[in-house]
Amino acid sequence: MPVLSLLAVAPLFLSSYYTNILYMIGIYVMIAAGMNILIGYCGIVSIGHAGLMAVGAYVSAYFSNTYGLSFWVTGLIGVAAALLTGTLFAIPTLRAGGVYLSMVTIAFGIVINEILIRWDGFSGGPLGISGIAKPSALGYTFTLTSMYELVLVGALTALFILRNVRRSAWGRAMIAVKENEIAATSVGIKPFRVQYIAFALSSVLAGLAGAIYAHANSFISPDTFGFHMSVQLVLIVILGGAGTLLGPVIGALIIVMLPEVLELEKLRLALYGSIMFLVLYLLPKGIAGTGGAWVKRWVPLNRRLARTEELRGPITATTTLPETIIPKSTRTQTPRLSLDRLLPALQANAVTGKEAVLQVRGLNKSFGGLHVVKDVSFDVATGTVHTLVGPNGAGKTTVLNMISGFYPCDAGAVTLQARPLSGLSLQQIAAAGISRTFQHTRLFGELSVLENVMAAMADSFRPGLLAALARTGAARAHEADLAVRAHAYLDLVGYAGDRSEPATALPYGHQRMVEIARALAVQPRLLLLDEPAAGMTAGEIEHLENVISKLKSAGLSILLIEHHMDFVARVSDRVTVLDYGSIIAEGTPEEICRNPRVIQAYLGEEDDDA
Numbered sequence: 001m002p003v004l005s006l007l008a009v010a011p012l013f014l015s016s017y018y019t020n021i022l023y024m025i026g027i028y029v030m031i032a033a034g035m036n037i038l039i040g041y042c043g044i045v046s047i048g049h050a051g052l053m054a055v056g057a058y059v060s061a062y063f064s065n066t067y068g069l070s071f072w073v074t075g076l077i078g079v080a081a082a083l084l085t086g087t088l089f090a091i092p093t094l095r096a097g098g099v100y101l102s103m104v105t106i107a108f109g110i111v112i113n114e115i116l117i118r119w120d121g122f123s124g125g126p127l128g129i130s131g132i133a134k135p136s137a138l139g140y141t142f143t144l145t146s147m148y149e150l151v152l153v154g155a156l157t158a159l160f161i162l163r164n165v166r167r168s169a170w171g172r173a174m175i176a177v178k179e180n181e182i183a184a185t186s187v188g189i190k191p192f193r194v195q196y197i198a199f200a201l202s203s204v205l206a207g208l209a210g211a212i213y214a215h216a217n218s219f220i221s222p223d224t225f226g227f228h229m230s231v232q233l234v235l236i237v238i239l240g241g242a243g244t245l246l247g248p249v250i251g252a253l254i255i256v257m258l259p260e261v262l263e264l265e266k267l268r269l270a271l272y273g274s275i276m277f278l279v280l281y282l283l284p285k286g287i288a289g290t291g292g293a294w295v296k297r298w299v300p301l302n303r304r305l306a307r308t309e310e311l312r313g314p315i316t317a318t319t320t321l322p323e324t325i326i327p328k329s330t331r332t333q334t335p336r337l338s339l340d341r342l343l344p345a346l347q348a349n350a351v352t353g354k355e356a357v358l359q360v361r362g363l364n365k366s367f368g369g370l371h372v373v374k375d376v377s378f379d380v381a382t383g384t385v386h387t388l389v390g391p392n393g394a395g396k397t398t399v400l401n402m403i404s405g406f407y408p409c410d411a412g413a414v415t416l417q418a419r420p421l422s423g424l425s426l427q428q429i430a431a432a433g434i435s436r437t438f439q440h441t442r443l444f445g446e447l448s449v450l451e452n453v454m455a456a457m458a459d460s461f462r463p464g465l466l467a468a469l470a471r472t473g474a475a476r477a478h479e480a481d482l483a484v485r486a487h488a489y490l491d492l493v494g495y496a497g498d499r500s501e502p503a504t505a506l507p508y509g510h511q512r513m514v515e516i517a518r519a520l521a522v523q524p525r526l527l528l529l530d531e532p533a534a535g536m537t538a539g540e541i542e543h544l545e546n547v548i549s550k551l552k553s554a555g556l557s558i559l560l561i562e563h564h565m566d567f568v569a570r571v572s573d574r575v576t577v578l579d580y581g582s583i584i585a586e587g588t589p590e591e592i593c594r595n596p597r598v599i600q601a602y603l604g605e606e607d608d609d610a
């Protein structure tokens, strides 16, 4: 607060030269905050955002000069134009993906700049537009000082949005997609949708900054919005710390001040290049990112406060969550939740009766000339644990991938509770009631354990984007509810570790349990577990066995892939054995363990002792 008050009254004791520098820093903070959503949260590096700033500036200036409209109207038109252009920009950029993505953004910036140079009637050509009116309200016309105050409000609003996005389902989904798009899709997140939102927010903020800049400066030209400015903006985000709240402020401060202090105006680009090189080499997380990690490491209090209480085994139906494990920001007045709130959801999803929850008929799959799944058919009975076993390469994971929609079937059909799944997208299959874990865990490393589970909840986005951006009371209450439920899912799997820890730092066994909690948060009718015991210690396997039994008794149906045969024998109701892509046996675990074909498939010879 004292810093803010000082910033607000800065023009009173600073010369107009320094006020102007502060104003430029504010403009850059506004755009960089939006770009931080794109670069830091989504991992999409755009080197064309100066083009979006130009759209906001030129459209506002054009309507102001041509039609004499007030800044408050033309600014809005400029922002709308930037949003529209950002949308047109986002579609090819997101489709391109990978290394081509940044190339598309560079091309976009260059195209906009060329249009501005050549479209004289609109942009004034290379000479630009001058005489742009300053904003006025109630007979008062803004001066440089009051424009600075306007920019200060704009920059703070942009930072507020940056912070709120990170604290919302949108921010979690953006990071989830960046960290592991396949896993994000498996919990129902739509990558294009969340990445587009990041593009849209960054476009709006770039357009707004452009409009304010045009009216404060009274003059704009294509030179201002060239390639160097896009590079400058990326540098601000990376130098400050991508994905951090203070990053845009620190980055803008350094990038605007440095050429002034060093009086290196002509060598500006060389200076930026050198800074980029040094930052990427020495501080890959940027200044705020590295500082934040340092503080976390050396200030144990922070960790202690966030540390989860040790839970003594899985929660029972009457257990309530200790208040201290719910983060302060997400505490509600009644932060207690018993399992009654969770298990009925699972039970309601589980069908009762004798019919199969899942029917698999005649599945076939080939990769190139290799026919890896051949006419596979089986049923998973409701409320049972059904296990697929077979030697390495038998086709088990491929079957799971076809059921969950990751691979299209060459032939055959999958039906969930009489609903055919063919043709459904991954998100539709998740919504229909299938969730899964992966053979090699795919957690969202940058998110905390708790956030990993929160990211999977279908109603995450319920209060809407605007409510999340403004962090309204409803949005905060919803976040608190998501956190309480996420804790309960973690309790359900008996997760005893630190839930504020980033998932990337977890030991292997913990990762597997968090992945199961995340899959449960989708509220599946059928849970697919791909080798959940792989890499676990004997104690962890025993714990997993208890969790599976508990889920089964809650009414959940489970399709499991597993190699540990004693574990399979203990948890399974029915076992299907695959070998070279075909089913060679099906029955109870006892029948399977005695089956000579199975023994031969596993050991290569008939061996009764086995």
Ligand SMILES: Nc1ncnc2c1ncn2[C@@H]1O[C@H](COP(=O)(O)OP(=O)(O)OP(=O)(O)O)[C@@H](O)[C@H]1O
Pocket: 367, 372, 390, 391, 392, 393, 394, 395, 396, 397, 398, 399, 439
């Ligand atoms: N995307 C893919 N492209 C090409 N071949 C694939 C692909 N996925 C699987 N395969 C091949 O299909 C065969 C079956 O693989 P799959 O992973 O389904 O076996 P699995 O029974 O799950 O084996 P494991 O127990 O070792 O995980 C293997 O030969 C594998 O190399």
